[in-house]
Amino acid sequence: MLHSPTMGLPFRRYFFISSLLIIFGLSFPAGSAAEFLTDIGGIHSESVSNGEFQGNTLVLRGVKNGSITIPLNTPLDGAKFDKLSFKIEGDIPSAPVLRWHVRGKNRWFGYMTTFQRDGAYLALTRSDPTWTGEIDALSLVFNFQSEKVGITLPIEAGKTGYPDRMFQVLATEPISPWSIHLLSGYYFLGFPLAKFLGLIFLLSSLVLFLLVRDKKKLAMTAPFMLAIFWLGYDVRFDLDIWRNFLHARRDAAAGTYFNTADIYPFVDFVRKNLPAQKTTVEYVGPAYPQRQFLTYLLLPHRVVERPSTAPYIAVYGTKLEARGDSVFAGENMVCSDCSIAASFDSDSHLLKRGAAK
């Protein structure tokens, strides 16, 4: 037990410095809601130094951590592709996520690529409901640095490649917070703020340690310095927690959350239209993460993979077409002898098997 509760710490002189640092933290420019999503969800994206098309391969050079959006000068027509296979190669250590923006739906779709020894691959069925309409931008989300990355894109039927000036600019773009493990931190003068403040703290500690002879005074001062710097960084983080809270409160009131679009209302809709007793539901729609949401949120009802004999089929964000007795999503038959039990919107329904259309 120490005799003095304050341990004689020289508070007064550091109080002034701490106030300055906290003011610095508070006044540090906070971004828009979209930028905030980058803060909590993405790795701070730097840049791609340049890029060009070589045949049907988009070659990006000087790629650094983050995500790249590639707006396309000429939108691709999703219907004109025979084969939908993508390959991402170069010096890449892990699998990136490839996404594309569908203009009509104003929505991003995408999949995690499969990482293999010679690159990352993504193959879609021609009728994949996400590759549809006018695709006006591509996006690559990745967590590595590479001198050169090549994205080999599928080619429209009858063409051999892309024009040189297919893309306009290469810009950074926030990625969604699917994982709580991704924190970007904040950048200050092009330097991570944590590193900036941390290095100042470390260096000033080193200088003080070397220059100040009175080690007793120094040891008593150290916890104070720590508190000042820690609070300085933390206040900036708290500001974003507050913005996160405001953003989430607005989303919660609207029945959605961050970038989940209308998946929660859709789950509620499906649940409401299912019988009270446990049943099985087949899911048709974008795979990740929508399927995971349905699987978890619909319990005790079971969500199963296609094909199945589940009595119900939940169709989300997928255009259906009736051909004869069957219902198709693109080229894939969803079911025969089924009917729409309830509709959520024009592309999302709950189908029931074993009933006449």
Place this chain on the structure above:
Amino acid sequence: MATPTVFIIFHILLAAGGYSVLRAVGYECRSFTEKLCYGLLAGFPLYSLIVFTMLILRAPLTPVIAWLPLAAMLAPIVHLNINKKRPIVTEQTPAFDAAHNGIWRRATVAEKLFVVSMVSILLFKFLVAGWFIFNTPPYFDDAMNNWNIRAKNIFYEGGIFFDPTATDVSFLGGPMANYPFLHVAYKSALAVVLGGWSEGCLNMIHLLLPTAATVLFAVRLFGISGSLFLSALFPFMFASIPLSFFHLFTSYSDSTVGIYSMLTILCFADWFERKHPGALFAAGLFMFGAAFAKNDGIVIVWCSLTTVSAIYAFAWRDWKLALPSITSFLLLLPNSVMRLIFHLPLNPLRGPDDGFFYRRGSAEAFIEVLFDYGHAGIFWFVVPALFLFFGRRAFQSRRDIFAGSALLLMFVMILFTFLFTPASEFLFNQMTVNRALMYFSAPLTLYLSFLCVESVRDLKG
């Protein structure tokens, strides 16, 4: 009864049950705050263990099974009270309750301002996290599909399925069958207690545990330092690491491993200071908590603490140091036996051709993960600076030597995992790395607080 009332009653009984068991093994708590916090932190893994054991013995998950563990945990305190046995107190330390009366009055204005700032910030974080728990829908995919879905399956199926072919139904609770059951068993039983799957109430434990650990840390540090400022500073560091904030309201087990790892070191420290055998049993219980929360807890926390305990038990001829490892090993037996029966690997990702060798570029990536993204704020810069000021204390007491060695080994194991095994893959998207560092940063903060308090005390003479 309304769900919140049942929830509160349940957790009061859980804390009472945890305290009861701690008292039965002779571990002393010196104030009501300590009793409450230690009780909750000890009661949670014990409750979960009993529920899990009954479930794997094929008991159906009924209200009786869900309440029974609490009755079992409360039995020792009833017995001790009937027989009027008091807890063993070997030393009258200035207890928090007695000392806190004058502390606020004696503190300087600056000290008060700092403490109020830190406490306000923590309250703000905890309140926002509480809002998220009750007002936002399940969102993070791993939290839903690796953790909570297992508890939800067990709850709706009324027990555990043991058919490994039923992977899409609920083999051992469903996906990620190899994950341990600390949170899973608790949540499935609590859902039964509450009479339904109440997402918010079930996830509250992720906020309750860090809150209890932070308060306990502050109280214990105040007990040894008597300083209002220091007893707020280090718990504030522990609780305000940025990544920890997101773990307050999602259903991940990583911060739980960190908390129990820190509590284990705290109990070992108690043993070195007061030589209560009860402290070693408590250390064993908390070590079990870390190992039962995540497989990483077994590999990193349990293995490093057991290795260091074995080394110093031999070097110092202090065989009692082996008690926590033995206790936790025994408590882990139901889990270990089940894992053996169903061939559940600790690391399901490891392929047959994955060897142990240095992965090119992983050291650079590790440094980048540590310093560039702010998951831990400025924590990793603070650590070397504090060692600079207080490092010489590290070799002056058995407590600090032991804790330092355990932490060093823990860090070496984390480094080895991410630099020399296939887990280095995670370095490139930061995921597992920063979570794993949470197991280590929590006890490290405690250790640094010891060094700081002791150094300042030495210098004060």
